[in-house]
Structure formats: structure tokens, C-alpha cells
Amino acid sequence: MHPGVRHTGIRPAGHDPAATAAALRERATRVRGFFAAVCPPHTGAEPHALLRIMADALSAQHPDGSWGPDDVPRQKPSFTAQTIVMLARVGIRYCRTADGGRETLGPGHIVQRAAAWLETVQRADGGWGEDAWDTSHVLLALHLCGYRAGDPCIDRGLGRLRFNVAHGWPDRDSYWFGAGFLGAAMQAFNRFGDSESAFRTCNQIWEFWDDDLACFRSPANLYDSSAPAVWQTACALSGLRSSGPVPLAPDRVRRAYAWLARTQSTDGSWGPGPWETTCYCTLQAIEALCLLGGDGGHESAARGTDWFVRTYSLDEPLVARLMTAAAVARTRSHRLVTQVSFYWVEEILDLLDRYRVFSEPRHRTPRPGLGRFAVLVSIVFQLVILAGLLVRGAL
Structure with missing residues (x-):
């Protein structure tokens, strides 16, 4: 097809809905084939x-x-923030200085809705979600949406x-309390330009440093009933790296990164069970490893993403599926699509719009094969739209 000659596959009013479905299905298959052709191979998973x-x-x-679930x-604020960051990494963004709804913002309107929801669920004490870690990550997500110091x-x-x-x-009773909380707070302080609070937090984070193991751990009295050292160390490293290209306490940071790389399991994952942990x-x-730079950090991070992809299933809890998407966006977004013209983006958006019209109640007469078609378009082609949008923003 060529621009200006869009073949919609939609028959005039009065035609058999089954024939319309067949035409749409053929068009959808052709579009999917285009994306399969431009998506590069991925270890352990097909591009689609x-x-x-x-x-x-x-x-x-x-x-x-x-x-979120x-x-x-209470977990929704952190997973909403995580998904806002994930979408930004694949080019779907929203800035609060922009006005308008879906027509003006395009796909960014879904981020606008998420940011507006986060504003409504802020606790009376100023926090979000369960703890300080959640609060820090909501602040980071809102910064991506154009919120700045001075906003209430x-x-x-x-x-x-x-x-x-x-x-x-x-708040030391939380299962997750430890250096991870302080690392997340350092990221938030640095993102909003509060270097004084970031420095004070950095001074406090060494309370949780284990110099013999070269990692961060939970408070000593909670080793057996708190978050694993892997989680604490990774979050602490992300905070320490947020201060600039040269991290604070560079020797300890280097040793902690080496410890983190060594603790990766042969299957690519980190941390002990249970599985959600x-x-x-x-x-x-x-x-944390993506912030390290260099081939070593990115290779280890990519193996971690491969583990997520191999274990992915629509039957998994939603939180695991959202974390899988976050991992893919962090390490693989630049490989999802190599070349997509804006014509194809328009073609896909038009296809979905026509499917929505077709699936309105007046068309919902049970016919053989329409169930598969609904699944094909509602699941597979949402992803194709997303693939096309990857070229619209920086990763």
C-alpha cells in the first residue's frame, strides 16, 4: 500500500458482518506481517x-x-508510577503544560489520566502508597509528566x-525498609534539585552497608523477616548513581555492583523466593545495572529481562506482567521496531478505529470465527499500535 491509497477493508452498510470481519482480518494480518518483518530477532522470544x-x-x-491489582x-500508586516510566521509555509521554484530551494529546492522554489519578490518591501526610519507596517513585513519575517543585x-x-x-x-516496620528506601529518596531529591536532602540521605544510607559482603542489607535485627539484600543493594545503587556521572563513594559502589552481578542466578533472575519477591x-x-553502563551491566540486565520474558504468561498476576513490561522497556525498547513510517502508524490507528465501530452492539451477532477476530484485534493490534508509537519519542 501507499500513502493516500488506504484500503480499509470495510464494506458498505448492509453487507454481511461476517464478510466485513473477514476483510478486516485480512487487513490486520497484512499489517501484522509488516511489523514482523521490521522487528529484529530477540533471544528467547518472537518479536510479536x-x-x-x-x-x-x-x-x-x-x-x-x-x-495495579x-x-x-495500596499497591496501585507504585505500579501506576512504574507504568508511566515504562511508557515514557517507549515514547508515550504527557506534559502537564499541554491542554486537551485524546484528540490533542494522542496516546499521551493515557498518561495524563494516570497522573491525574495519582494527584487524587495522595495521602494526607503527603505520601503515596504503602511507604517512602512508593512516594519516591511517584514523585519520579510525576516529574516525567512536567510536575516541578512548587506544585502542591x-x-x-x-x-x-x-x-x-x-x-x-x-517507618521501620515495613518488610521492605532499608537502604532501598533511602536510595529511592535520593533519586527523588536529586531529580527535583534538592541536593541538600539528597546528601543527608546519602550519609544515612551507610547504616545498612555490609563491608564484608560489599552489599546493602536490611537492619541487622530484621535480616530474616525483611527484603533481600539484592533488592536493597539495587535500589541503593540507583540512588547513589542519581547524584551524577561520578557516584558518591565510588569504591563502595564499584564493589556493590560486582556483588550484584555475582548474585545473578543462572536463569537470569535475582533474589530468593517466593516468586513475586x-x-x-x-x-x-x-x-541499577542499566545505570552502570558498559557491556557488562547491560548484558546482565538483558539476561534478567530474558528471564521475565520466558516466564511471562497472561495467567500471571497483573503485578508480574507489569514488571515484565517495565523490564522490556528498560532494556529492549530500542530493538522492538527498526523502521516504521508515519503512514503505517496512521494505518494501524485507522484499523483499530474501524474495529471499534464494527464491534458496537448492532454488529455483535454471534457468527463463526468472530470470537477469534475479536481476540486478534483487541490484543494483538493494541501491541502493533504501541510498536508504531515507539518512533515518536526518545527511548
């Missing part, structure tokens, strides 16, 4: 599998704009983190 993972995350947004609503929700969030620093981190540890290790 990576796109499906991203589309699954995109389609899991709740009507209120959030992402309905059965554990940002000032309240930073104020909550500063309270923790000033009072020696009173391994997912949390592996994603944070990937994040």
Missing part, C-alpha cells in the same frame, strides 16, 4: 511476543487511570520524604 507484553500492560489501565489497592502535590511529597530524613526514617528483586537489579 515483546509487543504483546507491552500491549498487555497498556490495556491493563483501570477506568480511573491507574494500574484491584485486590491490593510535589511539595507535599518531598516534605514527607524530608520528614523521614529528619526523624531517622520512623524474585520479580521485584530482578526488576530493581535490571534498573
Whole structure:
């Protein structure tokens, strides 16, 4: 096909819906073939599998704009923030200075909804979610959306983190408490230009340093009932790297990175069971290693992503699927699509719009084969739209 000669596959009104479905299906198959041709190989997964993972995350947004499990609503702020960052890495962004809805913002409107939801669920004390780690990552996500110091929700969030620093981190009952909390806070302080609070937090983080093992651990009295050292070390390293190209305490940082690389399992994952804890540890290790730079860090991070992709299933809990998408966006987004013209992006968007029209109630007469078609378009072609959008922004 060529620009200006878009073959819609839509028959005039009054034609058999089954024939319309067949025409749409043929068109969809052709578009999918185009993307299969331009997507490079990926170790352990077909190109469309990576796109499906991203589309699954995109389609899991709740009507209120959030992402995360309905059965554990307190986790939603952190997973919403994580998904905002994931989308930014594949070029789907929103800046709060932009006005308008779907027509003006394009795909960025889904990020706009997420950011607006985060504003509504900020706690009275200024925090979000379960703890200071969640609060820090929500602040990082909102910064990507154009929020800055001086915005009320940002000032309240930073104020909550500063309270923790000033009072020696009173929230020590959390399973995850330790250097990871302080590392996340350092990232937030540095992102919003509060170098003084970041420096004070850095001074406090060494309380959790184990010089014999060269890693960060939870408080000594909680070793057996708190987050693994892998998670604490990875989050602490991300915080220490956020201060600039030359990290604070470079010798300790170098040793901690070496420890983190050594603790990677042969299957590519990090951390002990249970399985969900391994997912949390592996994603944070990937994040930290990508900040290291060089082939060694990226190779280890890529093996971690491969583990996520190999274990991926739509039957997994939503949090695991969202973490898989975050890992793919962190290490593989630049390989998902190598060349996509804006014509093809328009073609795909038009295809989905026509499917939506076709699937309105007046067309929902049960016919053989339409169920498969619905699955094909609603799942597979959300991912194709996402693939086309990857070229629109910096990774």
C-alpha cells in the first residue's frame, strides 16, 4: 500500500458482518506481517511476543487511570508510577503544560489520566502508597509528566520524604525498609534539585552497608523477616548513581555492583523466593545495572529481562506482567521496531478505529470465527499500535 491509497477493508452498510470481519482480518494480518518483518530477532522470544507484553500492560489501565491489582489497592500508586516510566521509555509521554484530551494529546492522554489519578490518591501526610519507596517513585513519575517543585502535590511529597530524613526514617516496620528506601529518596531529591536532602540521605544510607559482603542489607535485627539484600543493594545503587556521572563513594559502589552481578542466578533472575519477591528483586537489579553502563551491566540486565520474558504468561498476576513490561522497556525498547513510517502508524490507528465501530452492539451477532477476530484485534493490534508509537519519542 501507499500513502493516500488506504484500503480499509470495510464494506458498505448492509453487507454481511461476517464478510466485513473477514476483510478486516485480512487487513490486520497484512499489517501484522509488516511489523514482523521490521522487528529484529530477540533471544528467547518472537518479536510479536515483546509487543504483546507491552500491549498487555497498556490495556491493563483501570477506568480511573491507574494500574495495579484491584485486590491490593495500596499497591496501585507504585505500579501506576512504574507504568508511566515504562511508557515514557517507549515514547508515550504527557506534559502537564499541554491542554486537551485524546484528540490533542494522542496516546499521551493515557498518561495524563494516570497522573491525574495519582494527584487524587495522595495521602494526607503527603505520601503515596504503602511507604517512602512508593512516594519516591511517584514523585519520579510525576516529574516525567512536567510536575516541578512548587506544585502542591510535589511539595507535599518531598516534605514527607524530608520528614523521614529528619526523624531517622520512623517507618521501620515495613518488610521492605532499608537502604532501598533511602536510595529511592535520593533519586527523588536529586531529580527535583534538592541536593541538600539528597546528601543527608546519602550519609544515612551507610547504616545498612555490609563491608564484608560489599552489599546493602536490611537492619541487622530484621535480616530474616525483611527484603533481600539484592533488592536493597539495587535500589541503593540507583540512588547513589542519581547524584551524577561520578557516584558518591565510588569504591563502595564499584564493589556493590560486582556483588550484584555475582548474585545473578543462572536463569537470569535475582533474589530468593517466593516468586513475586524474585520479580521485584530482578526488576530493581535490571534498573541499577542499566545505570552502570558498559557491556557488562547491560548484558546482565538483558539476561534478567530474558528471564521475565520466558516466564511471562497472561495467567500471571497483573503485578508480574507489569514488571515484565517495565523490564522490556528498560532494556529492549530500542530493538522492538527498526523502521516504521508515519503512514503505517496512521494505518494501524485507522484499523483499530474501524474495529471499534464494527464491534458496537448492532454488529455483535454471534457468527463463526468472530470470537477469534475479536481476540486478534483487541490484543494483538493494541501491541502493533504501541510498536508504531515507539518512533515518536526518545527511548
